[in-house]
Amino acid sequence: MLRRISFHLSFCITFFSFYCVLAKSDIAIITNQEADTVDVINLKEKKKKSEITVGKKPAGIFIDKSKKIFFTSNPGSNNISMVDLKNLKHVFLNGGKSPMSLQFNADSNLLYISNWFENQISILDIKKNKITSKINVGNSPAGMYLTNSDKLFVAIKGEDIVTIIDTVSQQKIKDVKVGKAPYGVFSDKDTNLLFVTNVQSNSVTIIDKNSLKALTNIGVGQWPYQIAYENKKKLIFVTNQRDNSISIIDLKKFKVNKTLDDVCEYPEGIDISYNENLIVVACWFEDNIILLDLESYKLVKKIEVSGGPRSFGNFILEDYE
């Protein structure tokens, strides 16, 4: 009986704290690898609003705006957490071993998972909680990006390539040679460009999503990790983990036009909130996130999070009510 009461109590507390988020705002969803939690940050109020316990060592994140759900990859417990933002219901899904990056097709309800140690991509039907097929790829698949035209781009860290898969036929289309140890793969529906961070060659490779060709390789800071695409000025922001910096690349010139130094220790996940005019950066070593002004790049606020924030993937949900 007591247990039941305490369960309801804890549920109410979580639910109430979440309810407070519901005034319309952009939210940032931060995976905390050292705390096994996800923090929800209200970017209008610039405050942490809730903390949700997920699986072990959460790293990757994918938010589906249409279904109002998000997924985290939990490499520590070899599963996926799926959280419904409407009622905060949290369920575990199969993720295969050492799940990393996540991409989701809302029409087919299929979640694509890169399995670091298994050298494969698992395809999970989230309705049935069943891995329906597996695609073998090269050594250590990391970041991924799924296009509207059913192409899945996968960084193969151990082989210095990006593998492109047709998700309909589930066949490999092509391997594109990139820099050394590619890790993150990012893009946006508004651009035909795709961006790859090469950790060991300290560079970003830009690939054309239509021609499937590498266009250029641009030097950035040490250990580039994640990239945010800015659709108005056509820029990308690259976090350089070992330099504590952000490289800003002008996509009209394919050149670094500015480097923001000393942003924080080990900047990792980065994303943009257009409504709040902010760049949000997860600072792994500092256990906080920082908010930078999207125009001036000045620090607006630091917000403490649960521990070891990574947020590998796009982690901002716009106009959340």
Add this chain to the structure above:
Amino acid sequence: MHKNKFLLLLILLFFFSTTLYAHGPSRQKVSEKIQINAESSKVWEIVKNFKDFKWNSEITQCSASKNSVGSERIIEFSNGSKVKQKLEKLDENKMMIGWRIVETDNKMLPVNSYAAKVFVKNNDDDTSTINYKAGFYRGFMGNDPPEELNDENSKKKVQEFIKKSLEGLKEIAEKN
């Protein structure tokens, strides 16, 4: 009887699932601080001397050619272990030095992709605070690491090493 069998099955299942439970490496961090009763400028002179890193009492020898970024040093320990490090950052204004491990010996420092930074900060009362930070992966990068090379033990070793180094630095700086 049936109930007992069921219970046994549950227990077996439990053990089976826990042995299968294994996970990949996640990045570790260690951050240690120490207060030194010496002026920051004096401490910084010792800290920035990349060629002569002998703060830790277990280090018997340190050889390096230069004190400039890009220079490499080999540190030898009393147990015979050798660790090769590369100077990556040196900032006089911020009083910050950073290095990376190029080659390690898992007996001493079971790590991968290890990078460390040391910050010297001036306090108002003519003392200084030293912050030694390291980010790294465990000694065994694959799945199912042997116990001595798992996340927990790798972190413990780094923590011990850093603590001992800071204690040694304090001793050297406060001596003269």
